[in-house]
Amino acid sequence: MHSVEPVPLPHDCPSDVSLWRIDFAFDASLEDAAFAALSDDERTRAGKFLRHEDALRFASVRVALREQLARHLGIAAHAVRFKLDANRRPHLADSNTLDFNVSHAGSHGLIAMSSKRRVGVDIEHRGESFDWHSITTLTLDASEAAWIDHLNIEAQRAAFYDAWVAKEALVKTTGVGIARGLQHLTVLPRDSAEVTLRNVIPDDMREIAARWIAAPEAYAACVAWSAKTFAR
Structure with missing residues (x-):
């Protein structure tokens, strides 16, 4: 089981x-x-x-x-x-x-x-059979795509999945951000476990934090949460 x-x-x-x-x-x-x-x-x-x-x-x-x-x-x-x-x-x-x-x-x-508080989480499998390039325009900001292009092949794959799980966790925390698409957020380049939103930060993301977390081999994962707590 x-x-x-x-x-x-x-x-x-x-x-x-x-x-x-x-x-x-x-x-x-x-x-x-x-x-x-x-x-x-x-x-x-x-x-x-x-x-x-x-x-x-x-x-x-x-x-x-x-x-x-x-x-x-x-x-x-x-x-x-x-x-x-x-x-x-x-x-x-x-x-x-x-x-x-x-x-x-x-x-x-x-x-x-x-x-x-509200939470969001995402895990993705970095499977070699999936052509991640096919969804870059749906997932990455143009500046992120340009940055990834300068990496080696394996680093490109890892960076793409880092971006994907971070953005999914962030928008799942708000519950509304996904309607605008993931490419409206910019989280690359990554320089630590902390997810840093770069460029323009949407209003619904200003009180959301996220961290990349340890995941099984060949997986990427991220958890996010709201700074604002529930009203009691």
């Missing part, structure tokens, strides 16, 4: 932000007891995936998310209820005390959670 492990975060991350990594077991069945907490809607959604691996990724992350939320809420995992906001971002239906975000790619998934 899949495994869930806490991920250490940089020391300058807020203490209320938690992160877990899910390692998928693709030989599992959706009928296994580990997936008992899934709702009927979640089972239906999993069943619509054409590939078993994609269904397992979705189901494994959703079960792990239910288990982590249930521990915080003091309820059973199957009792956790979700709703979508106006931007189709999931949130708890019965509580506004926790924010969460998930991502998965390849053999791994990530769950970010906070009891005080």
